[in-house]
Amino acid sequence: MSSLTIQIDRTRLLADLEVLAEIGRGSEGGITRRALSKEDAAARNYMKQRMVGAGLTVTHDEVGNLRGRFGSGEHAVVMTGSHLDTVPAGGRLDGPLGIVGAICAVEALGRVGFSPKRPVEVVVFVGEEGSRFRRGTIGSAAISGHVEVEAIHALVDGEGISFRDALSTYGDEGPRRPARARKGEVHAFVELHVEQGGLLEAEALDIGAVTAIAGLVQRQLSFLGEANHAGATPMHLRHDALLAASTFALEVERIARELGGGAVATIGKFEVFPGGKNIIPGRVEAICDLRAPAAALLSALDDRVCAALGTAGQARGVSTRESLLQRVEPGPMDERVIATIERAAAAAHVKSKRMISGAIHDTLHMAELCPSAMIFVPSTGGRSHCPEEETAPEALERGCEVLARTLAELAS
């Protein structure tokens, strides 16, 4: 494969990303496409036309995944793709790059007359972000069989709208193929994605070959102190929920740093009640998000954070409660696919490194189905899930070329 001369159409790649970036763009620059929304459907429709234009055979399945096939025959397919839905006010690359990039990669392979032994299927996964329904990575959970199609159809969003009803407005025509892959149907899966962190940029590298997707524990936390008058309550008679929660937040950071090994911990939701400027906080509601690339490390992180919760409250007479929101096991990637990505990077004359994905991706579920891995490109300033999410055009192009070379080897 290394002998192929792959030329990505960078203009087309950037133009497609630009079209998608305008669908759901808010006044402050962020892009909001909730799963199965009008904006999501518009972006999907654009990609469907692009697939048709690229000569792919387009189908769609029971949960709304869109698939475009390059090549034919009865061999197990090589799949690649990503998602079009976004977090609220998100960026333009998280998801779209892995779809637009896949189509551009396939087109580049077509231009050099590459004829795959195995068909290559570009997939638009439905509902990867968890921002509308109770869970994310919905499309890949259906394909891998991680979640039953019926259970997915029964998901309900915050306004009481079921996934099934939302899907009916999505605009697919014709019959829906089964979502769940048959045994032996998929040969391998690879996803091109922005890193969403700052490691590649910090080390001036072009490509990350992902060796594992970190697992996740999210816990809902409550700190219950006593609201009281800010002026009339002496410091030593307070049960300040904010101070207990602040102590905990700093301790969580300390624990994650001490454990190392790719463990990260974040308190992103943190609400203080009643919130009056002259009232001592009586209650804090928070969510902590813990991640680690290995199950044992994730459990150790979780155990120590739970212990710290009690300690942070006790010292101030603030009671604490916690409940598990979700636990997702870490997903190791396939060594053969990782090595294929590394060979592809070398053939494209770009520097790569093996790394962990701290973020969850559809690849996590695809890895339960078939040999899988991911290709990361650098995120400028390490920014993601925000309007500033960006990657240099040359880096996007290099990522596409590495994807094309990886697909070519996997499909041969």
Next chain:
Amino acid sequence: MSSLTIQIDRTRLLADLEVLAEIGRGSEGGITRRALSKEDAAARNYMKQRMVGAGLTVTHDEVGNLRGRFGSGEHAVVMTGSHLDTVPAGGRLDGPLGIVGAICAVEALGRVGFSPKRPVEVVVFVGEEGSRFRRGTIGSAAISGHVEVEAIHALVDGEGISFRDALSTYGDEGPRRPARARKGEVHAFVELHVEQGGLLEAEALDIGAVTAIAGLVQRQLSFLGEANHAGATPMHLRHDALLAASTFALEVERIARELGGGAVATIGKFEVFPGGKNIIPGRVEAICDLRAPAAALLSALDDRVCAALGTAGQARGVSTRESLLQRVEPGPMDERVIATIERAAAAAHVKSKRMISGAIHDTLHMAELCPSAMIFVPSTGGRSHCPEEETAPEALERGCEVLARTLAELAS
């Protein structure tokens, strides 16, 4: 005065408080009477009828203060009173006790045939809580001349309604007397109030003789870090605004405890953005509320807190901003009135202690006009500004008796 046999009508005292507690009562038990609202007017109307029933001569002034006079003559008046407006979902004693208690005290004096040399005036101050207009202690600010009547009339609430317009719906009949007291018009002022803290209860004391009302500095604070993906951003590449703000919150507590001398510091408003469970906080908006009973101590507290703000941000690459919302100077009480309260407590055979008021009251402005002090009764559990605000019936009665004896001495 100590020879008087004062008998407070406890049944009447509790019944009046109960009537007021039902005006503006919400479904969760809290009482909401915003200044000059329908509920505030209803409570005020009830007190007006009570004043008339108690034989007081009722007048009202340009800003809506209601006044009921006991006794007559040209001598400078002894004033006492408090407010009827509440914080949102507040308690039943903060304010009403100082009005109902004053009427019951005057009635008790009347029953024993006490004839004051100086008239005693019971005042219902308008708008003490700052929860509707831009400022609180409005009525006392007008009487003391701290704020011009025109400036008060021009105050606007959050919905754009002016104080002047709101006042026109308040239901006063007949001419309005000038609000601002003439020179020499007021001989002394005393206010009966719940402590709103837990010191009296902790020391099993009945009465607090307030020696100073703490001054206040409130600052708006911003912590500006960088929102980013919770999974993909390594711990060492983060600029987490929540962690910077947490460090600051704990440091503020430490500074207040270290300074002592009645200094207290609270961060009651604390909002974290964007607030997604899987997004590193990029921004925190908070308000810190600093109080101290002496100007030099308040300045020292403020200086050290401002210095801590910069330090908390720098360590994490989080920038910080602050702006002054308000500074109110501490108000020392009058030694002669304080001593009068102590004598009254002794005559009533109840234990008292000198203490600071951490909360601001109308007495702060009255002290600019005439010798003033406050009588505190214990707050059960130190709770206030909440539905749980409570004081034992015997303690309420004892507070009224001490007020009656204080008024009797001041008016003689």
